[in-house]
Amino acid sequence: MAGNRAVAYMEPGKVEVIDIGYPDLVLRDGPGVNPLNVGRKCNHGVVLKVVTTNICGSDQHMVRGRTTAPSGLVLGHEITGEVIEVGSDVEFIKKGDLVSVPFNIACGRCRSCKERDTHICENVNPDRPGSAYGYVDMGGWVGGQSEYVMVPYADFQLLKFPDKEQAMEKITDLTMLSDIFPTGYHGAVSAGVKPGSTVYIAGAGPVGLAAAHSAQLLGAAVVIVGDLNGERLAQARSFGCETVNLREHPDLGEQIDQLLGVPEVDCAVDCVGFEASGHGSNAGEAPATVLNSIMEVTRAGGRLGIPGLYVTGDPGGIDEDAKIGTLKVRLGLGWAKAHTFVTGQTPVMKYHRDLMAAILSGRAQIAKAVNATVISIDDAPRGYQEFDQGAARKYVIDPHGLVK
Numbered sequence: 001m002a003g004n005r006a007v008a009y010m011e012p013g014k015v016e017v018i019d020i021g022y023p024d025l026v027l028r029d030g031p032g033v034n035p036l037n038v039g040r041k042c043n044h045g046v047v048l049k050v051v052t053t054n055i056c057g058s059d060q061h062m063v064r065g066r067t068t069a070p071s072g073l074v075l076g077h078e079i080t081g082e083v084i085e086v087g088s089d090v091e092f093i094k095k096g097d098l099v100s101v102p103f104n105i106a107c108g109r110c111r112s113c114k115e116r117d118t119h120i121c122e123n124v125n126p127d128r129p130g131s132a133y134g135y136v137d138m139g140g141w142v143g144g145q146s147e148y149v150m151v152p153y154a155d156f157q158l159l160k161f162p163d164k165e166q167a168m169e170k171i172t173d174l175t176m177l178s179d180i181f182p183t184g185y186h187g188a189v190s191a192g193v194k195p196g197s198t199v200y201i202a203g204a205g206p207v208g209l210a211a212a213h214s215a216q217l218l219g220a221a222v223v224i225v226g227d228l229n230g231e232r233l234a235q236a237r238s239f240g241c242e243t244v245n246l247r248e249h250p251d252l253g254e255q256i257d258q259l260l261g262v263p264e265v266d267c268a269v270d271c272v273g274f275e276a277s278g279h280g281s282n283a284g285e286a287p288a289t290v291l292n293s294i295m296e297v298t299r300a301g302g303r304l305g306i307p308g309l310y311v312t313g314d315p316g317g318i319d320e321d322a323k324i325g326t327l328k329v330r331l332g333l334g335w336a337k338a339h340t341f342v343t344g345q346t347p348v349m350k351y352h353r354d355l356m357a358a359i360l361s362g363r364a365q366i367a368k369a370v371n372a373t374v375i376s377i378d379d380a381p382r383g384y385q386e387f388d389q390g391a392a393r394k395y396v397i398d399p400h401g402l403v404k
Ligand SMILES: NC(=O)c1ccc[n+]([C@@H]2O[C@H](COP(=O)([O-])OP(=O)(O)OC[C@H]3O[C@@H](n4cnc5c(N)ncnc54)[C@H](O)[C@@H]3O)[C@@H](O)[C@H]2O)c1
Pocket: 056, 057, 058, 059, 060, 061, 179, 180, 183, 202, 203, 204, 205, 206, 207, 208, 226, 227, 228, 229, 232, 246, 271, 272, 273, 274, 275, 276, 277, 278, 279, 289, 290, 306, 307, 308, 309, 344, 345, 346, 390
């Protein structure tokens, strides 16, 4: 039987490439696998030869030791691959298909899935609705930062690229369909971005840059991206965004006023999450900063898209409250301004087909916006490290050396 090299979380700050064995169409026991999921048969699934699999800011929360992820957990929820084995209950997906895998795992059979809320599928995680590959507390589905991976519910979930050769030409764009392009787009849509909108995006990581590009696609008049990382802000300017360096200019409203002539925007998106830094040069971690600042700068009646991740448990939280996900959010301000909040995982399947068409037609330039950078699986530990240090790159692992 062929082996299967994979990127695993070992301890805070450390990932390693290990051999986990070739997958079959069963969810077997392993680090982080929910006991109620062990032995689960997946004849509705397929085995993929992984073509590309990206490192995500969501992985970094685990690798920084900010979750309860166990040692040995195989990482990777952003997966694109070629089908090489098909389960007996798979009817339409075929061997040889090149597909994008939504990072959420969804059965297609429960109430949530039937309502297109595939981010809160009720049948894949025994602990709570919602699941993902290679993620703590998500049921234990094995991650795809590996050479081969098993994907369940293939007919329902997989997005097949219409032409393999054309897809390989644009693979560094298409690889973003598994998560960050739909996630950035969902952030912008849920913030109500439309033609002529003024938009503030908190965070210039890959999700923030994807949200900024999405806001442009939706017709925003001005997109302002804020971060404390100058290199990432330069990346945002490279495709036409305005930027605010919150390390140098802690007063966000004042900076928005200088750009727009008013201290407010129509729409705002939190692409940072619970590891947010306070503003200013010596600010430490302040987990409610982004939530409070987007309420401050969004006009009354506005909508706040919140794809940034918030957790129910954080061993590294700044205080006892933060350790259980209780933050000092100024809800009274949001209430007074009649804001709408949209949180949670992204329902990838609501968007991925349209965004694929936008990529294939040349309308969307997502790889360029996020500075997609292809690395080998052996270089994954370095990729994690550089990404953690704030490199203005989206690392794309190419485990078989298939990307030109
Ligand atoms: N909802 C979803 O389905 C979904 C999907 C993917 C990622 N995410 C989450 O989105 C977030 C962003 O992901 P990413 O890959 O871009 O992560 P990232 O860590 O690369 O980017 C976060 C950026 O926020 C910046 N930042 C910190 N404090 C800030 C502040 N107060 N104001 C503005 N910027 C600040 C950091 O400097 C960093 O550049 C993460 O929390 C990730 O878990 C959610």
